[in-house]
Amino acid sequence: MSDVDVESMEILTAISGILSAATPDACTKLFRGILDRCGIDTFAAGEIDLHHRARCVFHIIDWPDDWRRYYFASGLVNRDPFLSALERYTRPFTWAELRADRTLPRLGTEALDKAAEAGWIDGLIVPIPRGGQRVGLISMVARRSMITERQKLLLPPLCICFHVRLRGMIAGHDLPVAPAGLTARELDCLPLVSKGFSDREIAAELNISVSTAHEHVENARKRFEAGTRSELVAAAVSLGVIHF
Missing domain, CATH: 1.10.10.10 (Winged helix-like DNA-binding domain superfamily/Winged helix DNA-binding domain)
Incomplete structure (x- = not known):
């Protein structure tokens, strides 16, 4: 069996496991396992309202403590280039694509540069349209390698499954950061x-x-x-x- 087939089967197996998982921790463990195999180091999952940024909700944050502190303390949450890009992108996109986007605001470019300084090489953003201005989101980041075209095709179905399942089980006090x-x-x-x-x-x-x-x-x-x-x-x- 080729590497492509093996990776596809692993993702399909993880999707099946996530659909039957009984707890957020069980879902996250399966999702995290696939990301590890793909060379992706960390991720976050949440939901945003593009018209009301105060309504940004994180369902899970898997970031290192130093990046998490920086993200919230610096106010980057309010000028995150990945969130702004969701007004133009409805399909999965990588950091490399975002860097090549000449319409990216200066603050967005600075945020990408800051992420690079922290050692993040590339990332994959998977938007999940909810209707209107609401968008679900899985944001993944890699330190070891660039996101491949194959991963860009294979990971979104897993992300959508994980996001929908996790969202249905997490609410209120289970959130890692209080919304708004x-x-x-x-x-x-x-x-x-x-x-x-x-x-x-x-x-x-x-x-x-x-x-x-x-x-x-x-x-x-x-x-x-x-x-x-x-x-x-x-x-x-x-x-x-x-x-x-």
């Missing part, structure tokens, strides 16, 4: 708001005052850049933060 900077209490309120609870009912459920419950919900609404509570719930559900 929500506090733990604000996250607690979201599923209750989705059930139509009033401030008084939320207060009773969480054993807090009515005014505090109202404040938590309003803070969550503002952080999500939502005009109403209904829009807040719709945004949280569409991004996989809460589930019905």
Whole structure:
């Protein structure tokens, strides 16, 4: 059997395993195993709203601690060239393609240069359109080699399967980074708001005052850049933060 056939069979086997996996950790282990075989060092999975960047949600972050700290502390999350590129790219694309894109903003070029300084050679971005301005995303990065054309063809089906399965199992407090900077209490309120609870009912459920419950919900609404509570719930559900 050729190397191409072996790699294809490994990916198909991983897809089958992910579909039957019972936990996020089990899904991630299978996904991580294929990336290791492909020479890919790290990845992140999430969901974004291109019109409201504050609604960016990470379902999993597999980055080294130093890069994770830099990404959030520097504000790169708000000018990530890969996220900006999703306004133009609807298909999988590599960092090499992005570097060759002459329309890339200066801040985007600086971000790629910073990634290169950290030792990241190439990466593969797999967008998963959700309709409207919502896009699911798997972002993979390699230190050892460039992403090959074969990997660009073979990995997206695995990424889509992993993303959909993971998104269905992770919500709220399981997220590695609180979406839109929500506090733990604000996250607690979201599923209750989705059930139509009033401030008084939320207060009773969480054993807090009515005014505090109202404040938590309003803070969550503002952080999500939502005009109403209904829009807040719709945004949280569409991004996989809460589930019905």
